[in-house]
Amino acid sequence: MSMFSGTIQTLEQSLNYASAKNRAISSNLANLDTPNYKAKDVTFKNYLAKELSQPLQAKRTNSKHLSFQGEAQPAGYKTIRQHATSYQHNGNNVDVDKEMANLAKNQIYYQALVDRINGKFGSLQTVLKGGR
Template sequence: MSIFSGTIHTLEQSLDYSSLKNKTISNNIANVDTANYKAKDVVFKDVLNSASSSLEAKRTHPKHLPFQATPNTTPYNVIQRDNTTYNHNGNNVDVDKEMTELAKNQIYYQAVVDRLNGKFGSLKTVIKGGR
């Protein structure tokens, strides 16, 4: 039995994802002038699609679709963008795109932190007996 709901674990994974995305974007920006550097992205969808083929769960009715549960793995991967080249030196970092992604990621991170603070605030209220 867990003292916290699955929501806190999900929010923790969301913070991990956002932190990794921020690190990846920062590396891309730092290497904007590095020859032959290929920008990297953090992706979730590819991992989900590949994992969905191996899902398995208990079937309570013969007409239920079978699927298999996967072990706890990181739900995202860092991939390299190889399909473009923006600069004459083989580099494909677009600073405007990276800055936009950084701003979006900061908003996402702050939203997750606010939600996590709300969850802990609720727990604090319960612990204090509603006061």
């Protein structure tokens, strides 16, 4: 039996995704003036949509629980380069305003994940202390 029904593992995967996204954004900002540099992006939505299109199967611990059709696996993410655009005359396609907005959004997402995982570990700590 897994602790917290796999929540810790899901939060860990989400933190890994946020870290990969942050690395891609940092790389883009560091190469803002590099000729012919193509911006990186970390995609997750395509993988999520693919996984959600498959039927789910719930663990039935009671005969009154509803059942589902199949079972979905955790979605992954992939770092890609955006070759289709060019914002500068030197062939570079990094948009600093877009990257800064993505960075702020990703930082908020990451902090929310950290807060949630801290809450899970806080619950575990309370249990280990006997409710005190």
